[in-house]
Amino acid sequence: MTYIRPAFRHPDLPRNDLGFTRKDYEGAISTLCAGCGHDSISAAIVQACFELSIAPHKVAKLSGIGCSSKTPTYFLGNSHGFNSVHGRMPSVATGANLANRDLIYVGVSGDGDTASIGMGQFTHAVRRNLNMMYVVENNGCYGLTKGQDSATADIGSASKKGEPNHFEPIDLASVALQLGATFVARSFSGDREQLVPLIKAAISHRGFAFIDVISPCVTFNNNPKSTKGYEHVRDHLAATGTVDYVPFKQEISTQYEQGKSKEVTLHDGSVVHLHKADPELDLNSRRSALRLIKDYKAKDQILTGLLFMDEKSQDLHEILGTSKTPLRDLGAAELCPGQKVLDKLNESLR
Amino acid sequence: MKRIEAVNDFVIKFANVNGTGSASANNMFAKSLFRMGLPISPKNIFPSNIQGLPTWYEVRVNEKGYLGRRGGIDMMVCMNPQSMAKDIQEVEAGGYFFYDSSKPLDLRMMRSDIHFIGVPLKDLCQREYSDARQQQLFRNIIYVGALSALLDIEFDVLTGLVSDQFRGKEKLITSNVRALEIGYHYAAEHYQCPLGIRVERRDAVGDQILIDGNTAASLGAIYGGATVAAWYPITPSTSVVDGFDKYCKRLRIDPGSGSKNYAIVQAEDELAAIGMVIGASWNGARAFTATSGPGISLMSEFLGLAYFAEIPTVLIDVQRAGPSTGMPTRTQQSDVLACAYASHGDTKHVLLFPATPRECFEMTAEAFDLAETLQTPVIMLTDLDLGMNDTMSPPLVWDDKRQYQRGKVFNEEQLEAMSERFGRYLDVDGDGIPYRTYPGTHPTKGAFFTRGTSRDEYAVYTEDGEAYEKNMQRLLKKWDTAKNLVPMPEIIEAKKGGSHVGVIHFGTSRDATLEAVDALAAEGIVVDTLRIRGFPFHKSVDAFIEQHDTVFVIDQNRDAQMRTLLVNECLVSPRDLISILNYNGTPISARKIHDEIIAVLRGDNVRPLHKKKMAKESV
Numbered sequence: 030m031t032y033i034r035p036a037f038r039h040p041d042l043p044r045n046d047l048g049f050t051r052k053d054y055e056g057a058i059s060t061l062c063a064g065c066g067h068d069s070i071s072a073a074i075v076q077a078c079f080e081l082s083i084a085p086h087k088v089a090k091l092s093g094i095g096c097s098s099k100t101p102t103y104f105l106g107n108s109h110g111f112n113s114v115h116g117r118m119p120s121v122a123t124g125a126n127l128a129n130r131d132l133i134y135v136g137v138s139g140d141g142d143t144a145s146i147g148m149g150q151f152t153h154a155v156r157r158n159l160n161m162m163y164v165v166e167n168n169g170c171y172g173l174t175k176g177q178d179s180a181t182a183d184i185g186s187a188s189k190k191g192e193p194n195h196f197e198p199i200d201l202a203s204v205a206l207q208l209g210a211t212f213v214a215r216s217f218s219g220d221r222e223q224l225v226p227l228i229k230a231a232i233s234h235r236g237f238a239f240i241d242v243i244s245p246c247v248t249f250n251n252n253p254k255s256t257k258g259y260e261h262v263r264d265h266l267a268a269t270g271t272v273d274y275v276p277f278k279q280e281i282s283t284q285y286e287q288g289k290s291k292e293v294t295l296h297d298g299s300v301v302h303l304h305k306a307d308p309e310l311d312l313n314s315r316r317s318a319l320r321l322i323k324d325y326k327a328k329d330q331i332l333t334g335l336l337f338m339d340e341k342s343q344d345l346h347e348i349l350g351t352s353k354t355p356l357r358d359l360g361a362a363e364l365c366p367g368q369k370v371l372d373k374l375n376e377s378l379r
Numbered sequence: 380m381k382r383i384e385a386v387n388d389f390v391i392k393f394a395n396v397n398g399t400g401s402a403s404a405n406n407m408f409a410k411s412l413f414r415m416g417l418p419i420s421p422k423n424i425f426p427s428n429i430q431g432l433p434t435w436y437e438v439r440v441n442e443k444g445y446l447g448r449r450g451g452i453d454m455m456v457c458m459n460p461q462s463m464a465k466d467i468q469e470v471e472a473g474g475y476f477f478y479d480s481s482k483p484l485d486l487r488m489m490r491s492d493i494h495f496i497g498v499p500l501k502d503l504c505q506r507e508y509s510d511a512r513q514q515q516l517f518r519n520i521i522y523v524g525a526l527s528a529l530l531d532i533e534f535d536v537l538t539g540l541v542s543d544q545f546r547g548k549e550k551l552i553t554s555n556v557r558a559l560e561i562g563y564h565y566a567a568e569h570y571q572c573p574l575g576i577r578v579e580r581r582d583a584v585g586d587q588i589l590i591d592g593n594t595a596a597s598l599g600a601i602y603g604g605a606t607v608a609a610w611y612p613i614t615p616s617t618s619v620v621d622g623f624d625k626y627c628k629r630l631r632i633d634p635g636s637g638s639k640n641y642a643i644v645q646a647e648d649e650l651a652a653i654g655m656v657i658g659a660s661w662n663g664a665r666a667f668t669a670t671s672g673p674g675i676s677l678m679s680e681f682l683g684l685a686y687f688a689e690i691p692t693v694l695i696d697v698q699r700a701g702p703s704t705g706m707p708t709r710t711q712q713s714d715v716l717a718c719a720y721a722s723h724g725d726t727k728h729v730l731l732f733p734a735t736p737r738e739c740f741e742m743t744a745e746a747f748d749l750a751e752t753l754q755t756p757v758i759m760l761t762d763l764d765l766g767m768n769d770t771m772s773p774p775l776v777w778d779d780k781r782q783y784q785r786g787k788v789f790n791e792e793q794l795e796a797m798s799e800r801f802g803r804y805l806d807v808d809g810d811g812i813p814y815r816t817y818p819g820t821h822p823t824k825g826a827f828f829t830r831g832t833s834r835d836e837y838a839v840y841t842e843d844g845e846a847y848e849k850n851m852q853r854l855l856k857k858w859d860t861a862k863n864l865v866p867m868p869e870i871i872e873a874k875k876g877g878s879h880v881g882v883i884h885f886g887t888s889r890d891a892t893l894e895a896v897d898a899l900a901a902e903g904i905v906v907d908t909l910r911i912r913g914f915p916f917h918k919s920v921d922a923f924i925e926q927h928d929t930v931f932v933i934d935q936n937r938d939a940q941m942r943t944l945l946v947n948e949c950l951v952s953p954r955d956l957i958s959i960l961n962y963n964g965t966p967i968s969a970r971k972i973h974d975e976i977i978a979v980l981r982g983d984n985v986r987p988l989h990k991k992k993m994a995k996e997s998v
Contacts, residue, residue: 057839086826089662089818102828102840109818111661112830113654114684120609120651124658124666125818127607127642132662132819150654153647345644352638356606357663357817361783363640364604366630368777374598375774378588379414 046082054079056106060099066218066244066259067097067166071104073221074135074164077228078105081276083133089125090135093118093147096173097139097166097244105135116147119154122161123345129355130346133232134161141171144180144199151201155208155237160344162231162238165201166218168246169257176249187254202336203322205239206315211342212238213318215333217262218245222271227335229274230301236342243331267325269334270305293340303335312338380492381473384575387417387442389453391530391576394466395519396459398430404519405436407544408526409769411536412440413589416581420446420890422768424965427614427707433462442583446771447891450968453576456522458500464488475574477522477529494574498525498565507561517558524562531573533580534563588736588774592765593669595736596695597622598775599743600667601630604783605693607666608643609655611674614707615763616697619669649674653681653694660691661829663788663817665747667693672701672714675721682756683722684831686854689804689813691750691786694758695743697766700964709964710763712886713936718758719914719944725851729861730914731759734889736772738912739765742866744777751786753861754812762935764887764966787814794821803827803838804850811857858915865913868920871896873905880904880980881927883920883956885911885941888933888967895972904980906931911941914948921949924956931976933959935967 042050054075059068078088085107092098094115101110113121122136143151143165154163169182178186181201182194202215212234216224224242231238243262245251251258256265270289277298291312293301303312311317318336325332352359383389393408395401402423409421420439426432439449454475457466463478463485470476472492478484480497489495500521504514527534538556545551566572596619600608610620624643631640646652652668659666670678675696685692698714700706720727729749731742742759750757787808794801794816801824804813813836816825827838833847834840841847872878873896884892889910896906909923924930924945932942939958946953959975961967 084822086822087819091658107823107826109816109826110828110830111658112828112832113657114680114831117650117654117681120646120654121658121661123644123651124607124609124655124660124664125662126658127609127644127655128659128662128664128666129817129819149647150651153651157644346642349642349644350637350639351642352633352636352640356640356642357659359606359640361604363633364606364631365602365777367779370630371598371602371775371777375586375588378590379586 045079047084049079049082049085051075051079053107054085054105056101056103059103061096062248064247065096066168066246067100068103069218069221070164070166070224070242070244071100073224073228075104076221076225077232080225081229081232083232087131088133088135090137091118091122091125092137093139093142095139095142095171096246097137098142100137100166101135116142116145117150118142119147119150119159119163123154123157123159126159126161126345127351128357130160130351131355134159135232136161136163138163138165140165140167140169140179140181140201144201148199152204152208155205155210155239157345158209158211158236158342158348160235160237160346162228162240164228164240164242166244167201167241167257168244168250169255170246170250172246172249176246183256186256187252188250189248189252191254193254200322202239202241203319206319206337210239210337211236211339213337214239214335215241215243215331217243217266217331217333219259219263220266220333223268223334226272226274230272230295230335233274233295233297233299234338234340235296236339236344262331265330267330267332268306269310269321269332269336270303270307272335273302273304275300275302293338295340301335301338380494382494382575383453383471383473383475385453386577386579387440387581389576390437390439390449390451391454391456392438392452392469393436393456394459394462395434395436396461397426397428397432397434399519400516401434401436401458401519404523406769407537407540408523409438410540410589411532412438412578413584413771414536414540415533415578416584417442417578418444418446418583418771420768420770422448422764422966425708433459440578442581444583445890445894445969447889447894448966448968450970456526458519458522467493475576477525496529496570498522498562498569503561503565517554520555520558521562524559525566526562527559528563528566528572529570529574531577531579534559584771586774587771589769590736590772591618591767591769592733592736592739592761593618593697593767594622595739595772595775596669596743596759596761596766598626599740601626602740602777603665603744603747605665605667605747606641607656607659607664608641608668609646609652609659609666610643610668611646611649611652611670613649613671613674615699615767616669616671616674616695618767619695619697649677650681653678653692656692656694657681657685657690660750665693665751667695667746669695669697671697671699672717673704675714675717679717679721682728683724683726685756686722686726686728687724687831688829689754689815690829691747691754692756693746693750694756696758696760698760698762700962706964708763710887710966711935711962711964712760712762712888713940713962714760715936715940715944718760727858727915729753729755729757729865731757731866732885732912733759733761733765734886734910736765736770737775740775745866748784749864752784752812752864753857754786754815755857760886762887787812789814789816789820789825791821794824797824800837801825801827802836804834804836804853806853806856810860811853811855812860862915862917865915865917867917868912868923869910870919870923871908873900873907877926878905878907879928880906881923881930882906882908882933882976883911883923883930883941883945884908884933886935888935891967891969891972892933894969895976898969898973899976904977906976914944916945916948920945921951924949924951929980930956931959931979932956933967933972935961937962
């Protein structure tokens with residue numbers, strides 16, 4: 030196995046609008062287990078950013094601790110990354126976002142990092158509608174510490190050790206919906222067709238965009254008794270429909286069937302188009318999304334795809350009323366009131 | 380009977396019930412003395428409660444300018460029947476006890492060695508006001524009026540304060556002045572005024588201001604260019620961010636757009652608050668948080684990350700009495716060690732120790748320069764006493780030519796011109812401080828991965844022991860660099876050539892220490908003092924300990940934490956440092972320091988006096 034990627038670039042490699050090739054969005058070579066679902070998600074992020082023509086350095090990638098949180102090393106090598114402490118990525122992302130509202134924030138976390146140790150910070154980042162994409166690479170277990178159940182493991186699901194889980198699982202998509210996330214989706218690491226347009230839409234969304242990606246752990250949680258193994262997930266998948274992401278200025282060329290499709294224009298002018306498989310789904314209704322998640326679960330199916338969107342939401346900066354210029358770009362002229370103001374203040378304190 | 384006689388030198392204490400509006404009346408009292416040109420030090424002694432429990436307000440007047448707690452009460456203004464029995468006991472013999480005489484005093488509480496001054500406040504209020512709320516509020520103003528007669532406070536000064544406070548609300552001015560008059564006349568008619576203790580106008584205040592340390596710190600954050608504040612409410616630090624909010628609304632609104640040149644987020648807990656500060660600082664903004672002891676415990680993990688990943692972080696710790704929830708509304712200096720070595724693994728942090736509101740202002744602003752220059756957490760350790768009490772201070776000063784020291788940050792042009800690979804943790808200049816880049820600077824150069832795991836000089840993950848050690852050594856080199864950047868200690872030599880006795884103190888022990896030193900000098904005992912203002916310690920701290928045969932260290936905590944820090948970080952034996960400790964939740968007093976130093980120097984104590992002699996003998 031080689032740890033060095035060749036620097037060679039074939040001259041005919043396709044380039045995006047900014048002139049970058051797909052390779053410009055790649056990171057270091059992954060050190061995760063071969064076949065890990067997380068690597069597929071990294072690849073989908075690379076693909077989405079390449080297709081969106083995002084300047085790689087305009088992305089900040091953040092994570093907590095765990096297998097999933099290692100992955101930002103493996104994508105977007107020209108972006109700054111921040112591997113913070115366990116379960117605390119949301120607060121670091123909040124601070125980073127406050128300092129510079131002009132960057133794109135990609136947060137990657139796991140089910141342990143989000144649903145257990147980081148549950149508090151996750152819920153509050155959702156509440157604040159922090160403008161970021163938050164991806165949970167959900168495998169139902171703790172990989173780095175060798176396979177303990179996580180809080181998203183289904184009742185009865187058993188990891189490699191064979192012990193079934195007894196505790197009620199936390200459904201992060203439902204939690205996000207209840208707490209007011211303004212973009213909620215679920216996907217499967219093995220379904221790149223679905224995942225790439227979802228990531229593109231999530232990045233373009235202004236506000237908290239949450240994607241729960243079921244991402245099997247090939248080493249500790251991919252056995253027949255696990256509900257987060259490849260086999261089980263593939264057999265129990267149902268999708269809300271197919272998602273098309275149409276960038277701004279590009280015409281919508283596909284014809285969609287009336288009544289079964291939904292078009293959402295994002296603040297940057299791009300369009301998300303959902304060709305609905307289930308006509309029951311109302312993309313602008315939290316209740317509809319929550320009900321469908323439950324209904325499918327009752328049928329032992331995992332509902333994936335775009336579940337909810339509120340494209341008109343206000344993000345944290347809009348709620349706080351902060352300046353359009355990123356706070357970090359303000360200088361002493363804007364920030365320091367000077368001695369004259371102090372003189373007056375001193376006078377009022379005598 | 381003895382009568383305490385004193386002009387411009389006494390301690391008066393108000394005993395009130397929390398939530399009855401006494402605070403503004405007491406402030407008016409203190410401010411009136413201040414405006415008569417008299418140095419004062421008011422201190423709130425309050426419970427962790429919103430309404431109903433006893434609360435006290437102690438004001439020391441001292442025309443020589445001694446502002447520390449003196450110890451002992453010359454006059455008690457008792458407005459709280461709950462605490463009366465204890466309050467009466469506290470008065471010094473020959474002192475005065477002011478009470479509401481609408482009801483007769485319980486005879487069991489009487490003392491024959493103090494003077495009782497009854498004013499029927501409740502009756503006076505009932506006669507004057509029909510509304511129950513007015514009766515309560517004006518009762519406070521009436522006792523201030525009575526004190527005006529009893530202590531000879533210039534009545535014009537009081538009416539001036541009322542006019543300032545209620546500017547534009549004529550009705551309120553008239554009614555408050557009326558209440559002051561009711562009290563004044565009653566006292567003047569029924570007692571021989573003034574009492575033995577009284578005030579006289581002086582010019583002993585100069586251009587000084589009256590401000591609490593937390594407000595001064597919040598202004599320091601504004602002047603220091605902070606744009607992001609993330610915090611979780613906790614007494615006694617809350618007013619730091621409250622102050623930041625208040626002054627930002629005045630001073631940081633963009634005049635064109637009306638948008639805010641700052642952001643304040645009330646976090647879900649202290650962990651998130653420090654995480655936000657770290658995220659914002661990593662991304663190039665100046666950010667800070669304020670907390671107290673329990674918050675420090677919660678923030679420790681993140682402080683370790685900021686130390687190891689080298690992210691500027693500014694934290695203001697307004698200390699209160701611990702451990703655990705401790706006495707949340709009482710003062711202490713008990714987070715020294717928790718802050719110095721916060722977090723697991725080998726960590727140490729830069730600390731600042733302000734002693735006055737002006738230093739709270741200056742050191743907060745300086746904390747941002749230091750944090751960005753050194754790329755590490757900087758913790759300013761103040762305490763409840765300084766943070767929440769109005770304190771006399773030299774006016775706040777800002778040099779308009781001053782530039783923010785943003786530290787070593789490569790911009791786009793510098794990265795573009797760079798031919799070699801950018802190494803985030805390379806010690807280019809030999810001072811242990813590497814260069815950093817902000818996210819989003821250059822399309823292909825300067826990006827790196829920030830992590831709490833070990834890494835090489837290029838920020839690439841490694842578990843190589845040699846690379847790890849090299850990095851840890853560089854952090855130590857940076858620590859050495861810090862020794863010359865943090866504020867220097869303040870050394871006061873009693874006489875030319877110095878004394879053989881030294882006293883080391885820090886933070887709010889300053890006023891009481893300097894007063895005790897003066898008192899000792901008057902008795903012929905001269906001592907030198909050193910006030911620690913920053914950590915890591917400057918080499919002059921080592922030298923001071925070396926040069927003095929007997930060294931006292933004053934700590935407002937049980938475990939002599941500063942002494943431990945000195946023993947840990949300087950070449951000094953624990954035997955060489957004699958502790959003076961105060962940890963009952965109230966500020967240390969000059970009397971205590973004086974008495975303990977005297978006791979040791981007279982040999983009442985078994986500890987060695989001359990460390991060098993001892994060392995020789997033990998050889």
